[in-house]
Amino acid sequence: MSGGHESNDDLHHELKLRGVLGWIEYRLPIFNWINNAVGTNYPTPKNLNYFWNFGALAGVALVIQILTGIVLASHYVPTVDGAFASVERIMRDVNYGWLFRYVHANGASLFFAIVYVHLFRNLYYGSYKYPRELLWWLGLIILLLMIITAFMGYVLPWGQMSYWGATVITNLFGAIPIIGDELVLWLWGGYSVGEALLRGFYSLHYLLAFVIAALAVVHIWALHVHRSNNPLGIDIKGPQDVLPFHPYFTVKDLFGGSIYLIILAALVFYMPNALGEADNYIPANPLQTPAHIVPEWYLLPFYAILRAIPDKLGGVIALAAALLVLFAVPWLDTSKVRSARFRPIYKQLFWVLVADVFVLGWIGASPAEGIYITIGQLASAYYFLHFLVLLPVVGKLESPRPLPDSIATAVLEANRARAGGRR
Amino acid sequence: MRIAAAGLALLSLLPATALAAGDAAEPKKVDWTFNGPFGTFDHAAARRGLVVYLDVCAMCHALRYVAYRNLTEIGLTEDQAKAVAAGHDVTDGPDETGAMFKRPGGLADRFVPPFPNDNAARFANGGALPPDLSLMYKARAHGADYIYSLLTGFQDPPADVQMAAGMTYNPYFPGHQTAMPAPLLDGLVAYEDGTEATVDQMARDVTQFLAWAAEPNLPTRHRIGLSVMIYLILLAGLLYAVKRRVWAHLH
Numbered sequence: 312m313s314g315g316h317e318s319n320d321d322l323h324h325e326l327k328l329r330g331v332l333g334w335i336e337y338r339l340p341i342f343n344w345i346n347n348a349v350g351t352n353y354p355t356p357k358n359l360n361y362f363w364n365f366g367a368l369a370g371v372a373l374v375i376q377i378l379t380g381i382v383l384a385s386h387y388v389p390t391v392d393g394a395f396a397s398v399e400r401i402m403r404d405v406n407y408g409w410l411f412r413y414v415h416a417n418g419a420s421l422f423f424a425i426v427y428v429h430l431f432r433n434l435y436y437g438s439y440k441y442p443r444e445l446l447w448w449l450g451l452i453i454l455l456l457m458i459i460t461a462f463m464g465y466v467l468p469w470g471q472m473s474y475w476g477a478t479v480i481t482n483l484f485g486a487i488p489i490i491g492d493e494l495v496l497w498l499w500g501g502y503s504v505g506e507a508l509l510r511g512f513y514s515l516h517y518l519l520a521f522v523i524a525a526l527a528v529v530h531i532w533a534l535h536v537h538r539s540n541n542p543l544g545i546d547i548k549g550p551q552d553v554l555p556f557h558p559y560f561t562v563k564d565l566f567g568g569s570i571y572l573i574i575l576a577a578l579v580f581y582m583p584n585a586l587g588e589a590d591n592y593i594p595a596n597p598l599q600t601p602a603h604i605v606p607e608w609y610l611l612p613f614y615a616i617l618r619a620i621p622d623k624l625g626g627v628i629a630l631a632a633a634l635l636v637l638f639a640v641p642w643l644d645t646s647k648v649r650s651a652r653f654r655p656i657y658k659q660l661f662w663v664l665v666a667d668v669f670v671l672g673w674i675g676a677s678p679a680e681g682i683y684i685t686i687g688q689l690a691s692a693y694y695f696l697h698f699l700v701l702l703p704v705v706g707k708l709e710s711p712r713p714l715p716d717s718i719a720t721a722v723l724e725a726n727r728a729r730a731g732g733r734r
Numbered sequence: 735m736r737i738a739a740a741g742l743a744l745l746s747l748l749p750a751t752a753l754a755a756g757d758a759a760e761p762k763k764v765d766w767t768f769n770g771p772f773g774t775f776d777h778a779a780a781r782r783g784l785v786v787y788l789d790v791c792a793m794c795h796a797l798r799y800v801a802y803r804n805l806t807e808i809g810l811t812e813d814q815a816k817a818v819a820a821g822h823d824v825t826d827g828p829d830e831t832g833a834m835f836k837r838p839g840g841l842a843d844r845f846v847p848p849f850p851n852d853n854a855a856r857f858a859n860g861g862a863l864p865p866d867l868s869l870m871y872k873a874r875a876h877g878a879d880y881i882y883s884l885l886t887g888f889q890d891p892p893a894d895v896q897m898a899a900g901m902t903y904n905p906y907f908p909g910h911q912t913a914m915p916a917p918l919l920d921g922l923v924a925y926e927d928g929t930e931a932t933v934d935q936m937a938r939d940v941t942q943f944l945a946w947a948a949e950p951n952l953p954t955r956h957r958i959g960l961s962v963m964i965y966l967i968l969l970a971g972l973l974y975a976v977k978r979r980v981w982a983h984l985h
């Protein structure tokens with residue numbers, strides 16, 4: 312299980328720089344720093360598949376959010392009377408304001424899609440296991456902050472869903488015993504959802520994006536210590552298992568990035584409001600509750616878990632538990648084998664979990680009535696069953712298929728099989 | 735894993751559309767000129783729609799986010815837009831004596847609302863508030879189809895439906911009873927271009943106008959989108975080729 316980085320010496324590609332670059336490098340070794348991070352001196356398992364693009368894509372998505380957000384922030388007015396109109400001014404009167412806003416709104420959606428794929432990739436290939444537990448935790452903290460940031464961002468345009476979403480979610484804190492009521496008043500900064508909350512959310516929405524960026528740096532720092540996991544889930548044994556990040560993975564990430572941009576552009580230019588709620592184009596009206604209060608699609612599974620428990624406090628606890636249980640996954644998973652490729656039973660359970668989360672998403676979007684309630688409760692129960700019972704038990708019962716000796720031998724074998732026309 | 739993941743990604747687009755239905759009838763589908771990736775506004779229709787809005791809807795509905803100067807975007811001359819603006823009085827001020835005063839509207843003004851505030855609007859409409867129409871196209875599921883269906887959907891209530899006082903039956907409105915009286919009648923407006931002003935025609939035209947009012951940048955968006963997509967697809971193809979090239983000697 313010890314990492315392969317002891318064999319570092321074989322892998323080193325130090326940059327030797329002369330001239331101006333050498334002058335700078337001698338004083339601030341920035342070029343070797345970059346080279347060690349994403350250059351020729353960052354050894355990467357040679358068998359990574361396209362699911363390993365999603366981390367870099369998430370970074371791009373974050374940068375896009377920050378850049379478009381800064382433009383929006385310079386025209387946005389965080390007041391109850393001015394917010395909705397200022398967003399409309401951005402859409403109509405600011406040069407290309409519509410573009411910035413649509414990229415920001417759809418970019419947030421795609422950011423979540425990317426991070427969810429990234430997270431499930433980790434669940435499939437067991438990337439959270441020793442020695443990457445902290446890396447996994449950092450990712451989960453980033454996800455938590457993203458949820459908070461996006462929720463606060465959604466409040467800013469001060470449409471009907473903004474207002475009622477903020478009302479429903481802040482009211483949840485009232486369920487916390489003893490301090491609940493005080494806490495809600497503190498969140499509101501007054502006796503109702505209003506301007507104090509809007510301004511606070513605006514300030515935090517701006518701030519948290521940069522906290523996320525900082526955590527992303529720490530996340531990558533932790534990644535670079537033990538390096539990427541890979542589809543086989545076995546450690547790097549030596550130089551024959553790896554390729555330098557540049558040019559092999561820079562070009563692969565650039566290609567992945569271009570596909571991501573195509574999807575983002577298709578959303579922004581051709582269906583910019585498809586993922587949003589029409590109701591948010593109605594200005595906030597505290598006197599008129601919308602027929603269905605629904606969060607953005609990326610929060611629907613959590614919303615379903617929240618509503619599965621008929622009791623408010625119980626719902627809040629379930630919601631928190633749904634996120635917190637992920638932190639325990641490295642220890643709940645008792646199997647020593649990382650990749651689901653070699654775990655016949657876990658592999659099935661993984662896909663059942665994915666299906667379960669989609670069911671939760673569908674229930675989150677449906678009215679809480681009749682059969683939907685029952686389905687939502689069953690799907691929520693299964694979510695916890697997966698992590699709390701199946702994951703520990705399967706690790707013990709399952710007999711994994713034999714692991715290959717090394718990444719290099721497995722890659723060679725796969726190539727030979729392909730050349731032999733078996734696939 | 736790849737194929738399954740792609741399938742699931744597609745599925746994730748479903749929930750957003752599954753919501754809207756409620757008890758209202760499914761709106762009629764119209765093949766709008768602005769639908770689809772190459773769609774754009776029919777300026778002649780939007781101009782006719784402006785007439786319908788000004789002559790009919792503007793008695794009750796505001797259009798706060800649209801400015802008179804914007805009308806040149808659907809082909810009015812500046813003078814025509816000025817004339818539309820001048821037909822409405824804008825409250826301005828205070829002047830040097832400190833008093834507010836009325837002046838005729840100008841190009842820089844936004845559409846003057848019919849009522850000074852919501853209470854006045856409710857008072858004139860039997861307690862119901864006619865919503866601002868600037869964003870109506872985006873603020874309802876099925877957008878343009880919904881507006882068109884609503885405007886052409888007024889009919890006598892079925893025998894078993896008990897109508898509340900002052901309400902009109904319309905199967906497309908959630909709850910089927912709306913406080914808006916049927917606003918359109920055949921021949922209600924006189925079109926300058928000789929188009930016959932049937933209810934259906936006026937509904938189509940005003941919907942075209944309202945779609946433009948809500949999303950005036952749609953034609954630009956579609957035009958830029960096309961160039962961006964072509965550029966990105968070429969870029970992706972190129973990067974894929976480079977990727978193959980870089981990785982080639984490894985296989």
Ligand code: HEM
Pocket residue numbers: 373376377378379380381382383384385387398412415416419422457460461462464465466467468516517519520521523587
């Ligand atoms: C983690 C990164 C971020 C996420 C996930 C995010 C998400 C969102 C979302 C979902 C909205 C509502 C979109 C809508 O329907 O209009 C929004 C609005 C907004 N965001 Fe962000 N955002 C991020 C970063 C930023 C940053 C860094 C800034 C400022 C520097 C910013 C400024 C704004 C402003 C001013 C709005 C209101 C305007 C609008 O609603 O279009 N955001 N954000």
